[in-house]
Amino acid sequence: MTKAIMIQGAGSNVGKSILVAGLARAATRRGLSVAPFKPQNMSNNAAVTRDGGEIGRAQALQARACGLQPHTDMNPVLLKPESEVGAQVVVHGKRLTTMKARDYGKMKATLLPAVLESFDRLKTQADLIIVEGAGSPAEVNLRTGDIANMGFAAAAGVPVALIGDIDRGGVIAQLVGTHAVLPDDDNALIKAFAINKFRGDTTLFSEGMDIIADKTGWAPCGIIPWFADAWRLPAEDVMDIASRKGGSIKIAVPKLNRIANFDDLDPLSATPEVTVEIVQAGRPLPADADLVLIPGSKSTIADLAHFRAQGWDIDLLAHVRRGGRVLGICGGYQMLGTEIIDDEGIEGPPSRVAGLGLLNVVTTMQDDKRLTEVTATHLDTGSSLQGYEIHIGVTDGPDTDNAWLDVAGRREGAASADGRIQGCYLHGLFSADAFRTAFLTTLGAAPAAYGYEDSVERTLDALADHLEAHMDVDTILSCAAEV
Incomplete structure (x- = not known):
């Protein structure tokens, strides 16, 4: 019996990729066989897979957190921007075509069978699939033909946990606003929520958690402080590229x-x-x-x-x-x-x-x-x-x-x-x-010995520890449904 849970964000860059990696490592340490999945990704930072294709690098990191080799089924649709208005479309790891965003909007619904085909194959290999959304489900203008968020969740019968980013401000509006604009059927798929990237005393937002829970009916699953060592993990989003002050x-x-x-x-x-x-x-x-x-x-x-x-x-x-x-x-x-x-x-x-x-x-x-x-x-x-x-x-x-x-x-x-x-x-x-x-x-200069790959493993374990300490992992996992 395979179960699945989908982590969606109330906006882009709320930390979904890192949270999925941490949850995957936490669930794997509990003895579950876990696989990551992202129906549609947009990134030029791709990983090459053993089956000769390419997927988003975040899914490669998540696979590592599960103790798996990356596979194209973990990210069946990858969009690689080539201009301000167009992108290369990669399906099952291979280039399908290049098209403008407007044209892709008309095409994406035709890719749902390919997405579900990959998901079905993963279901035969894992106890738990942790799915990552893309962008925000609140973009209801993109709901028709959607394969990245609620369109996939509805088609595959996967419940959702929604993540808000308090570092940007307005996190109550992010989450309650998402609830307000979603149609009833999509809202029914959301079972829980959590707050990410908190700085300072998390008890100061306890009233905010109550307000969100009261207005949405979703189960609160924790306030996650900023994970300072996230930069030690391979980054996928170009927004995460930053200078790093070190030695000479x-x-x-x-x-x-x-x-x-x-x-x-x-x-x-x-x-x-x-x-x-x-x-x-x-x-x-x-x-x-x-x-x-x-x-x-x-x-x-x-x-x-x-x-x-x-x-x-x-x-x-x-x-x-x-x-x-x-x-x-x-x-x-x-x-x-x-x-x-x-x-x-x-x-x-x-x-x-x-x-x-x-x-x-x-x-x-x-x-x-x-x-x-x-x-x-x-x-x-x-x-x-x-x-x-x-x-x-x-x-x-x-x-x-x-x-x-x-x-x-x-x-x-x-x-x-x-x-x-x-x-x-x-x-x-x-x-x-x-x-x-x-x-x-x-x-x-003569650098001291430094084991980079060992550092990545230690950071994944530290991330899992961080989530276990600040997120209600048990509740998140209990929201997973049989698929």
Whole structure:
């Protein structure tokens, strides 16, 4: 018998992803087999799965909290924004199409069978499925054809716990207002509520909890204080990217418009000797940076234009003249070359664009997308790396003769003759402690031993402890219904 509970939010970024991960770890520690599920996600920070697809990185973290490998059934529909009005639509881990938001609104109802198909498969593998909503069910203008919140909950018969974010203010209005605008059938699915991101003395909001319970009829399930160590967990939402003050090694990261797969930054931010500075649009690259790291991008050519528009290309050349180092990962790697060729119009109108010219390589965009987990070796140190590739395009040229990674006998990456400019397609390389330490040592410091993966596990356990202490986990789990 499989049960399910859905965690929805009274708004975006209320902490649903983190709460699902914590509840998943708490339920798993109670001896249940647990699986995460998010019907529809929107993120450019994707994880590659063992079955050769991609899902939102939050579901990969939640799978880890359950002790599972990520699978495409955990997030059957993934939207990857490519412009202000359009996104790539990924279904069951594979690109289906690219379309404008207005057109997707008409199409999404047709994806409900694919969503339920994945949910049905998960039901055969777990005692409990913890489902994460997207955005807010109060967006009743989007209710027709909905597959992300109440549309899915109603179709699958899954009860809901609603989360409010007190850090934004107006949390009573968030929750009571949601109750007021939802139709009766949707309201009947909501069984409980909780308040997240509280700072200070939680007893000060006890009257507020009573007011919400009285006006909605939902069971109160706790006031959850701000979890200060959330930043130690891999982030999915671009809103969660933040500078992190650490030690003397400064790594500057220009924040691209379509930044993607920025989990590469997480192990660096967690290393005590490292300061990661996220450089916002309109601000120069810092002159005292030891390394400029150009991250992945969902739209390399558009983000290269954005990079130049900020004057970062000029700043980068000055950084190199000062002896600074540069690393480009995936889209950032493509930008570092001499040219990006998109004759087929993969990223927009057919074009050929000059790159930053710091690596003697050329990238040719191709429609075939590479999605794979890889084991690699760092050639200089022999360190083993576990990572993934998720990109379109093939990069080649003289500087690939200076490849610095080996992937199953295939040389990967490129470097300048002096080794100060490097690029590669491999995401996740900094999660490997030995490689990260060796790489940072070349920047002028010797980091102490730090186990990043162990830190993530400890933080998931600490998150579960946090929820057990401040949330009525028993009541939340008791709301789960057989599906």
